[in-house]
Amino acid sequence: MRPAGRFAQEGACGGIAREEHMDTQVEFGVDTFGDITTDASGERLSQAQVLRNVVEQGELAERVGLDFFGVGEHHREDFAVSAPEVVLAAIGARTERIRLGSAVTVLSSDDPVRVFQRFATLDGLTGGRAEVILGRGSFTESFPLFGYDLAQYEALFEEKLELFVRLLDQEPVTWEGRLRPSIRGLPVYPHVEGRLRAWIGVGGSPESVVRAAHHGLPLVLAIIGGSPARFAPLAELYRKALGQFGRDELPVAVHSPGHVADTDEQARDELWPHYADIMGRIGRERGWGPITRGHFEQEAGPHGALYVGSTETVAQKIAAAVRAIGVSRFDLKYSNGTLGHELMLGSIERYGTEVVPRVRELLADPPRPAAG
Structure with a gap:
């Protein structure tokens, strides 16, 4: 990715836009969790x-x-993907250009050496197209499954991240661990041709943002609720921390859910029951109140985190978020609960062929100052 450019204006999604850090060559991707979907009759598909x-x-x-x-x-039962790199390898065998990565890999409950080896293998098989986004994950099922203590949630991630960053240099590793056995001058294979692309995914914690800067890894902000503009200070904190650690500027990406259809009404009506299903299910597990259509409409509005609507609506909203935060890549999470496969295919197609070109047009034009 190219280093960001520089400018500043008032953002359409609220708050001060950080255009001085926005890359005019913004990249666009899509993410999925492999949500278990339903067919036309409402029957759940197999994993x-x-x-x-x-x-x-x-x-x-x-x-x-x-x-x-x-x-x-x-x-867990409602998602089919427990081994992202295997799925990505299958996609890699059928594609030639698109970069392929996790979103995220739960490093805390995995082994850093094996994570590096799997993604290095994917990188070799796909001609350098692999990426790994490292995170702690928003679900905890992997901890008891693999025998980890949730009380060590933070410590596990920090220690394993330290080791993983060492592995990126592709030199024999000497490393002292407390929760994971130490390594004494051992090489790790396979090597990649160049350097494996690795990011840190965060959900809004300033400590996590500073950690990413400390380790010199690009940042992915997972924005799944509220105004995207409220994450601009976190992006600025990251850039400031990079400078304090003596590091060059690195990319910032955004991951947010959405759905694109012919009209705003169609997109919202298609997404709502599936969004309500998954948010209600997770909410019951975590003690949240029931999701309402009013809350959904608010998040789908100009200042919310759902990119739901027609091509123009979604494009305007993405452009506003890119300007507000100053990002190098925007990834639309197109899978949303039980939303059907055909609807997701339609959303991906509109996003790639209509939304992305329109966002590029909007970003190429100088933003207009806010009225008043």
């Missing part, structure tokens, strides 16, 4: 069929010109 559908979705993402395809890792 195996969902995996095959994800591969088809990845192929389409390349055909419509997108830059990145991301697959999340989960270990």
Whole structure:
């Protein structure tokens, strides 16, 4: 990715736009968690069929010109993908250009050496197209599954991230661990041709943002609720921390959910029942109140985190967020609960062929100062 350019204006999504850091060559991707979907009759698909559908979705993402395809890792019944790099390898065998990465890899409950080896293998098989986005994950099922103590949630991630960053240099590793066994001058294979692309995904914690800067890794902001503009200070904190650590400026990306259809009304009506289903299900697990259509409409509005609507509506909203935060890549999470495969394919196609070109047009024009 290219380093960001510089300018500043009032953002259409609220707050002060950070255009001085916005790259005019913004990249665009899509993400999926491999949500278990339903067929036309409302019957749940098998996890195996969902995996095959994800591969088809990845192929389409390349055909419509997108830059990145991301697959999340989960270990629960409502998501089919527990091994993102395997799914990505299948997509890689059927594509030639699009970059392929996790969204995210739960490093805390995995082994850094094996994560590096799997993604280095993916990188070799796809000619340098692999990326890994490292995170702690928003679900905790992997901890008891793999025998980790949730009480060590923070410590596990910090220690394993330190080791993973060492592995990126592709030199024999000597490393002292407390929660993971130490390594004494051992090489790790396979090597990649160049350097494996690695990011840190965060959900809004200033400490996590500073951690990413400390380790010199690009940042992905997962914005799933509220105004995207409220994340601009976190992006600025990251850039400031990079400077304080003596590092060059690095990319900032955004991951947010959405759905594109012919009209705003159609997009919202198509997405709402599926969004309500997944948010209600997760909400019951976490003690949240019931999701309402009013809350959904607010998040789908100009200042919310849902990019739902027609081509123009979604494009205007993405352009506003890019300007407000100053990002190098925007990834639309097109999978949303039980939303059907055909609807997702339609959303990906509109996003790649209509929304992205329109966003580029909007970003190429100087933004207009806010009225008043």
